Amino acid sequence: MSGLRDFLKVYWPLVVVALAGVLLALVLMDPAPPKNIRFAAGSPGGAYHAFAERYQRLLAEEGVEVELVETQGSIDNLRLLDDSEADVGLVQGGLATDRDREELRSIGGLFPEPFWVFVRSDFPAESLGDLRAGRIAIGGDGSGTRILALDLQADYGGEWIETTRLTLSGTTAADALLAGEVDAAAFAASVESSYIDRLLVNEDVRLLPFERAPALARRHEALSDIILLRGVVDIGEDIPAADVPLVAPVAQLVVRKDLHPAIEALLIDAATSIHSEGTLLAPAGHYPDPDLIDLPI
Structure with missing residues (x-):
């Protein structure tokens, strides 16, 4: 016991620093990514909803459950995202407000909406x-x-x-x-x-x-x-x-700025898988495009 007391007398500053380092690492460490997210998906039968279902399937393969929230479209999606009632959504380009730019981030332009x-x-x-x-x-x-x-x-x-x-x-x-x-x-x-x-x-x-x-x-x-x-x-x-x-305008994938980085990474992978295919309006590999957005990337 006296050996421990002698050790602490000599090395207590190092012990304190080590414990402080461990506590700081725990504080700064990102929490575990969520297992459930809410996707503002537009109305059934529309392109937004069809794409949201594809995101839902791809993220399910990674163990993330995606709840599809039916909405009236882009304006409704922005409102839900701003109010923390959705975590991710598809939004028509050109509609973002100053409030949206404070609270939201874009993962990239995904496809043209003529x-x-x-x-x-x-x-x-x-x-x-x-x-x-x-x-x-x-x-x-x-x-x-x-x-x-x-x-x-x-x-x-x-x-x-x-x-x-x-x-x-x-x-x-x-x-x-x-x-x-x-x-x-x-x-x-x-x-x-x-x-x-x-x-x-x-x-x-x-x-x-x-x-x-x-x-x-x-x-x-x-x-x-x-x-x-x-x-x-x-x-x-x-x-x-x-x-x-x-x-x-170009539709973009929009997330809340506090969304966990691991979920963002999964969404980026899913967006590349879904939207890099060619369409009647764009050649393969043209989307996602990080420049065709009106929110911070």
């Missing part, structure tokens, strides 16, 4: 500006589609009457267009969306081109000008029958 405007084949319109007196579905209040549609209507100028801003969205808007209940419908949506595919091949409607897409992209930082190539939807049926210029 601004599609489909019109009835018998409706006389060659551009968005020709729809000022029509019946147009431009998405629900607060939706990413509606915000972008209102911005572009302002770009084209003139008087847009109330019926040019109907609140139908998604599959409901597509059904109304095909039934002749509206003259046109606008969507900011992935080419993988089921209702977009249905409209692209339907003879009763046609897709409006944005001939001034480069100018619109120059005016709006969140937009890119892209081309839907002739025949890319259906080579045999030659759909579309000509190149169609479009404008598109």
